[in-house]
Amino acid sequence: MNTPDKTTEHKVIPIVVAAPPAPASPTAPMIRTLGLVSAICGLIIVGAYQGTYDAVAANKRIATERAVFKVIPAAKSIAEYVALPAGGIEPRVGAGDTAPGGVKFFAAYDADGKLAGIAAEGGAKGYADTVRIMFGYSPDCQCVVGIGVVAMRETPGIGDKIVTDKNFLANFNALDVKLKGDLSALANEVRAVKHGAKTSPWQVDAIAGATITSRAVGRAINDSAQVLLPRLVPNLDKLRSKS
Amino acid sequence: MNPSTAVTWDEFMEGVWRQNPVFVMVLGMCPTLAVTVSVVNALSMGVSTMLVLIASCGLVSMMRKITPKEVRIAVYIVIIATFVTVVDYAIQAISLTLYDALGAFIQLIVVNCIILGRAEAHAAKNPPLPAMINAAGMGVGFTIGLLALGTVREVLGAGTLFGVTLFGVGFQPWVIMVLPPGGFFVLGAWLLFFSWLERRKLRRRQAKLVEATQNA
Numbered sequence: 001m002n003t004p005d006k007t008t009e010h011k012v013i014p015i016v017v018a019a020p021p022a023p024a025s026p027t028a029p030m031i032r033t034l035g036l037v038s039a040i041c042g043l044i045i046v047g048a049y050q051g052t053y054d055a056v057a058a059n060k061r062i063a064t065e066r067a068v069f070k071v072i073p074a075a076k077s078i079a080e081y082v083a084l085p086a087g088g089i090e091p092r093v094g095a096g097d098t099a100p101g102g103v104k105f106f107a108a109y110d111a112d113g114k115l116a117g118i119a120a121e122g123g124a125k126g127y128a129d130t131v132r133i134m135f136g137y138s139p140d141c142q143c144v145v146g147i148g149v150v151a152m153r154e155t156p157g158i159g160d161k162i163v164t165d166k167n168f169l170a171n172f173n174a175l176d177v178k179l180k181g182d183l184s185a186l187a188n189e190v191r192a193v194k195h196g197a198k199t200s201p202w203q204v205d206a207i208a209g210a211t212i213t214s215r216a217v218g219r220a221i222n223d224s225a226q227v228l229l230p231r232l233v234p235n236l237d238k239l240r241s242k243s
Numbered sequence: 244m245n246p247s248t249a250v251t252w253d254e255f256m257e258g259v260w261r262q263n264p265v266f267v268m269v270l271g272m273c274p275t276l277a278v279t280v281s282v283v284n285a286l287s288m289g290v291s292t293m294l295v296l297i298a299s300c301g302l303v304s305m306m307r308k309i310t311p312k313e314v315r316i317a318v319y320i321v322i323i324a325t326f327v328t329v330v331d332y333a334i335q336a337i338s339l340t341l342y343d344a345l346g347a348f349i350q351l352i353v354v355n356c357i358i359l360g361r362a363e364a365h366a367a368k369n370p371p372l373p374a375m376i377n378a379a380g381m382g383v384g385f386t387i388g389l390l391a392l393g394t395v396r397e398v399l400g401a402g403t404l405f406g407v408t409l410f411g412v413g414f415q416p417w418v419i420m421v422l423p424p425g426g427f428f429v430l431g432a433w434l435l436f437f438s439w440l441e442r443r444k445l446r447r448r449q450a451k452l453v454e455a456t457q458n459a
Contacts, residue, residue: 025311033309037318040302041325048329055336063339151343156400157418 068106071136071146072117075108079242083231089238103228108136113242115139118232121150122224126216129153131162133220137177137229139236143201144175144190144221152213159213168207168214176201177225179233186226192218254373258381264357265388266437271357274348275389276426282405284344285393286386291330291349293382296358298326300366300378307367319362320353327352357385388433395429396420 068078080092085101092104105120118139123132132150137143147169154160162168178187188202192215198205204221206214264270274292279285299322303310310318331349334342342349352358361381366374397403400420402410419425 025313029309030311030314033306033311033318034314034321036309037306037321041321044325045328048332052332052336056332059336059339155418156421157416 122220124219190222255380258384279392285389289386304374
């Protein structure tokens with residue numbers, strides 16, 4: 001028994017040594033191919049980026065303008081500003097991120113270059129994901145004069161009625177967002193109330209069956225206005241005419 | 244698969260019908276279910292995927308002789324990702340509304356199994372022209388699949404086609420059709436239809452065979 005065993009062992013070992021793992025491609029061609037592919041692909045991407053840059057930037061500008069014009073119908077041109085955390089405002093330059101704590105808003109001007117209104121974005125949790133809206137603020141009546149939806153994933157046919165429901169949109173013909181005497185916060189919190197329960201001009205009459213989404217709109221306006229307006233209102237004179 | 248240089252109609256029709264990615268191979272279900280809430284979305288997703296397919300299969304095929312097999316998947320993914328990025332920029336340049344509607348699914352074309360599958364199974368073994376023609380067939384097949392879902396879902400779920408209202412004001416949209424469950428319903432119905440077609444064909448062939456043997 002012992003002898004044949006030893007012979008098999010003896011036979012096996014040279015085979016293992018003679019047959020290294022499946023022949024691999026040499027390293028150089030692999031690196032060459034990957035390098036070549038990366039170079040070609042890099043060129044293609046840069047080319048596509050350069051080629052579409054202007055069109056993409058123009059599209060984004062048009063989309064923003066359209067959103068602002070929708071909430072402030074009298075507007076003909078817009079300027080971007082940032083309301084700083086310390087109070088005060090400054091024009092926003094470039095496309096980079098806003099300073100930490102800064103709130104972005106748009107000053108909209110009519111054909112004569114007079115201030116037609118302010119537009120700002122706000123967001124609050126809806127039924128599914130955040131409902132992001134743009135609202136128009138009129139300094140003359142100190143009220144919200146229109147809203148538009150920037151992004152939402154609410155249930156079609158239910159939550160998305162906030163875009164189409166005329167009675168709901170009528171809430172934003174003149175939604176009161178007056179500031180307190182010391183300009184530190186809104187005099188009355190903007191809130192959505194149950195359908196039919198609206199009694200004051202700062203309340204939002206919710207859509208029956210879409211209360212959660214309606215509340216999100218109310219909260220989005222409130223949260224944004226609470227931060228923006230105390231910084232903006234003292235500086236309104238700087239925005240009166242187009243610079 | 245025989246590496247042949249002959250360009251055949253069959254090469255193109257393989258993806259359109261016999262190996263339809265949606266209805267026969269049941270591949271790429273993620274975008275199929277997610278973006279087919281309207282015809283426009285379905286069409287743009289289909290066309291984007293087709294462009295990526297054709298371009299990446301062409302390049303994969305051109306590089307097939309210098310691609311060592313150890314790094315082939317990495318090469319395919321880099322090539323596919325490149326063309327997806329190009330399509331991504333192109334859609335942003337064409338329409339931001341469309342870009343928002345398609346959302347993350349444009350970027351997710353990178354991991355669409357149809358494209359990687361074509362690169363590995365066909366483009367890596369065939370010259371560029373047949374590879375691109377085969378890819379175009381697959382792309383058309385995928386687009387047809389998406390359109391089949393998108394049309395049904397938009398008509399039933401929103402009462403519109405290409406955004407144009409089809410029915411009078413009395414029409415109450417069948418909202419569930421544009422929600423995720425609707426995608427599964429419609430896909431299930433189409434798969435049922437195609438498997439019924441397949442079975443009917445099989446039964447007829449068997450009947451013919453039986454007839455032939457009886458006659459003999």
